[in-house]
């Protein structure tokens with residue numbers, strides 16, 4: 447009988463496996479793929495705070511970034527730039543491998559090619575059925591961590607409700623000779639309701655992708671064609687990957703003997719779809735709660751509810767404001783967006799925001815509020831008669 451079984455050897459599952467095993471707990475990780483990082487779809491952009499938490503060596507950093515060009519639908523851009531590195535682009539499959547091997551060195555056991563097919567929770571333990579054919583296993587554990595990304599069917603079967611809003615992320619790695627800084631694109635043609643990106647990495651390669659609510663393949667192909675026509679990328683030897691990203695957290699992320707963490711819990715920034723940092727912060731709260739509950743031998747829902755209170759205390763307000771901003775942005779048409787860009791550029795809104803101590807790569811709510819409250823922008827928003835839109839967004 448393991449103390450904790452973790453479903454999913456992604457960044458969150460393996461981070462947590464390492465932290466729990468370090469506390470001398472018997473931990474196992476069940477992963478459906480044959481190795482960590484296999485089929486991962488992620489650009490791997492994280493802040494320096496997140497990089498410090500992950501505590502990984504420099505060899506998995508593919509690029510450092512301190513500036514970005516943000517393009518309006520009409521093709522104008524504003525450049526945001528800081529003196530020091532703002533974000534790191536990580537080799538995401540390598541990150542998963544590093545975290546898994548660290549967890550193994552702390553004592554965690556991994557079962558690869560072992561998809562979990564059934565979970566039964568009773569008063570004394572959790573029974574897990576996983577794997578196929580020769581790899582078929584039955585595992586008992588005192589507690590279970592669901593860290594398998596957003597799998598709506600599993601979450602529903604466990605009685606944890608549903609994701610009320612989500613998006614697709616689609617990405618390709620391409621050749622890119624001329625672009626040296628991150629570019630972000632907006633507009634209904636390219637990424638309706640969301641945005642697209644081009645992130646240069648080493649060896650004249652780049653990761654380009656977008657978020658959208660449907661048809662990810664279609665929009666990604668359109669993006670690739672557009673960037674190729676502009677001479678920014680070449681598609682030679684490119685690989686495409688997709689993933690579903692929840693934009694709102696589950697209303698319940700625990701029950702008796704169980705916690706849900708990372709994308710599975712919807713702990714993702716709704717503005718960008720980035721989930722690594724918030725997933726790791728939540729994994730820290732989950733680790734602490736589980737360690738205490740195992741020591742007390744009290745894995746009741748009541749005791750584990752401290753996990754939800756803990757992560758919500760850190761993230762709830764941030765996620766609510768970010769989600770509001772995402773909804774607001776998604777309702778703007780291209781003309782409105784162009785106009786807002788114009789005002790931002792003309793009045794140097796981005797420059798004054800950039801010097802604000804509130805600006806950080808991970809925490810967007812304060813910046814969102816600063817932007818909305820900016821005098822010149824408020825006037826522009828009034829003129830655009832967005833009242834109706836704001837009410838709808840609420």
Ligand SMILES: Cc1cc2nc3c(=O)[nH]c(=O)nc-3n(C[C@H](O)[C@H](O)[C@H](O)COP(=O)(O)OP(=O)(O)OC[C@H]3O[C@@H](n4cnc5c(N)ncnc54)[C@H](O)[C@@H]3O)c2cc1C
Nearest residue numbers: 454456458478489490491562594595615689708709721722
């Ligand atoms: C195109 C794209 C780009 C992104 N870019 C960024 C970015 O730049 N920065 C950022 O912070 N975030 C980014 N994200 C989001 C980020 O990838 C996720 O937030 C992050 O991977 C969540 O980690 P996780 O461990 O919770 O889940 P995952 O990384 O999804 O890991 C889940 C693991 O569970 C396994 N699994 C699933 N089902 C089962 C099962 N039944 N049994 C056993 N194992 C199972 C999977 O194989 C996988 O290994 C991006 C997402 C996409 C789609």
